[in-house]
Amino acid sequence: MAPKFFSRISLSILFATATLLAQSGLTFEVASIKKAEPLDINAVMSGKMKIGMTIDAAMVHITAMSMTDLLRYAYKVKSFQISGPDWLSAERFDITAKMPAGASRDQVPEMVQALLADRFKLTLHRSTTEKSVYALIVTKPGKLKESPVDPDSFAPAADGAAAPLAATPTDGGAQVRASATSDSSGNINMNSVNGNAKIVPGQNGMRIEITKMNTTGLVELLGRFVERPVVDASDLKGRYDMNIDLSLEDAMRLGRAAGMMMPSRPSEGGAAEPGTSSVFNAIEVYGLKLDARKAPIEQLIIDHVEKTPTEN
Numbered sequence: 001m002a003p004k005f006f007s008r009i010s011l012s013i014l015f016a017t018a019t020l021l022a023q024s025g026l027t028f029e030v031a032s033i034k035k036a037e038p039l040d041i042n043a044v045m046s047g048k049m050k051i052g053m054t055i056d057a058a059m060v061h062i063t064a065m066s067m068t069d070l071l072r073y074a075y076k077v078k079s080f081q082i083s084g085p086d087w088l089s090a091e092r093f094d095i096t097a098k099m100p101a102g103a104s105r106d107q108v109p110e111m112v113q114a115l116l117a118d119r120f121k122l123t124l125h126r127s128t129t130e131k132s133v134y135a136l137i138v139t140k141p142g143k144l145k146e147s148p149v150d151p152d153s154f155a156p157a158a159d160g161a162a163a164p165l166a167a168t169p170t171d172g173g174a175q176v177r178a179s180a181t182s183d184s185s186g187n188i189n190m191n192s193v194n195g196n197a198k199i200v201p202g203q204n205g206m207r208i209e210i211t212k213m214n215t216t217g218l219v220e221l222l223g224r225f226v227e228r229p230v231v232d233a234s235d236l237k238g239r240y241d242m243n244i245d246l247s248l249e250d251a252m253r254l255g256r257a258a259g260m261m262m263p264s265r266p267s268e269g270g271a272a273e274p275g276t277s278s279v280f281n282a283i284e285v286y287g288l289k290l291d292a293r294k295a296p297i298e299q300l301i302i303d304h305v306e307k308t309p310t311e312n
Contacts (some may be wrong), residue, residue: 001173003184006114007253007280009164011189012256025114026100026103026110026111026114027100027111027114027115027118028060028097028098028099028100028111028115029097029100029203030097030098030101030235031095031096031097031098031115031119031191031312032096032097032312033093033115033119033309033312034093034094034095035091035092035093035094035096035097035308036063036064036092036093036094037049037063037064037225038090038092038094039064039090039092040053040067048062049064049269050063050082050166051063051064051065051069051092052064052065053065055105055108057099058099058101058103059096059097059099060095060097060098060099060108060111061096061100062093062094062095062096062097064094064312065092065093066089066090066091066303067084067087067088067089067091067092067093067120068082068088068089070093070112070116071088071116071300072304073109074109074110074112074113074116075107075109075113077298077300077302078219078220078223078229079220079223080223080228080229080230081229081297081298081299081300082299082300082302083299083300083302084299084301084302084305085302085305086306087219087271087307088302088305091307093192093309096116097111098116099111116305118310119309120305120306120309120310121304121305121310122302122304122305122306123302123303123304123305123307124161124300124301124302124303125301125303126298126299126300126301127298127299127301128296128297128298128299129296129297129299130294130295130296130297131228131229131294131295131296131297132228132292132294133228133229133230133231133293133294133295133297134159134222134226134230134231134290134291134292134293135226135230135231135232135233135290135291135293135295136215136218136219136222136230136231136232136233136234136288136289136290136291137233137234137288137289137290137291138234138235138236138288138289139284139287139288139289140287141287142287143243143285143286143287143288144236144240144242144286144287145240146238146239146240147211147212147238147239147240147241149214158244164204168278173297184261186203187199187200192213192217193221194213194216194218195211195212195213195214195216195217195218195239196210196211196212196213197210197211197213197217197221198208198211201251204247204248204252205245205247205248205249205250205278205282206245206246206248206251207243207244207245207246208243208244209243209247210240210241210243210244211241212239212240212241212248213239213240213242214236214240215232215234215236216232218232218240219231219232222279222283225246225250225277225278225279226277226278226279226280226290228292229297230290231295231297232247233291233293234288240286242286243284244279244282244283244293245278245282246277246279246282247278247280249278250277250278250279254309272278
């Protein structure tokens with residue numbers, strides 16, 4: 001559901017992570033955590049480096065996910081809702097954990113919360129404040145066509161939360177995978193409960209080929225290329241296919257947002273000036289627009305988190 005804009009700022013609601021965890025006490029039976037290598041675009045594109053999560057039976061395998069990825073997954077928030085140290089997107093971790101008997105994959109986010117609190121000494125609170133955002137709106141109905149119906153597809157999460165890099169059941173839901181992989185041509189493929197995106201690099205930028213994506217996935221994707229959070233005010237309910245061509249500068253920003261070391265061109269800094277990203281024009285052909293507004297945004301404020309986890 002689209003947020004109500006121009007509403008009064010909500011009163012800040014603060015609570016300790018420990019209080020939340022104490023309500024359930026659900027934790028992994030055992031977990032091994034190791035630091036992963038920094039994200040390397042060449043390694044990802046050559047298929048030598050994979051990113052994501054696999055939940056299979058009682059085992060959870062996390063590969064090269066950043067602290068930002070883990071927080072998004074554990075607390076069901078978007079990247080722009082996380083406020084903390086600069087290293088959150090740069091440091092990556094490999095985690096192998098065993099779920100307790102009787103636990104389901106729906107409870108894994110809760111167990112990841114407990115893991116972060118125990119091994120990384122994470123403490124946080126939430127706060128809601130009014131911020132400048134871009135609202136995704138429809139300006140020309142009918143330009144955006146829904147994806148063909150796929151009988152093997154599955155419904156998005158009931159709460160509409162954006163998934164981390166991916167999640168695709170392969171056997172009726174008993175197994176959930178999350179990954180970012182590359183093909184033989186060096187294209188990066190990302191699959192998600194909210195849709196799929198294929199990144200095709202080019203000499204002057206890149207093309208993102210989007211298939212079966214809902215607006216939850218779309219606003220998360222678009223938010224990586226602009227200087228403000230992107231929220232959904234489109235009232236679109238389906239899944240859609242589209243191609244978005246982006247400049248080299250925007251491709252570099254995407255890499256930096258993922259924690260990659262990217263060079264800066266003379267005309268391009270670390271963040272886009274308001275309204276300058278090539279994504280604004282790219283979505284206009286589909287009758288969409290990013291409209292500047294104010295909206296109450298809930299933030300996940302990181303009070304403390306260790307860069308190095310406690311020993312296994």
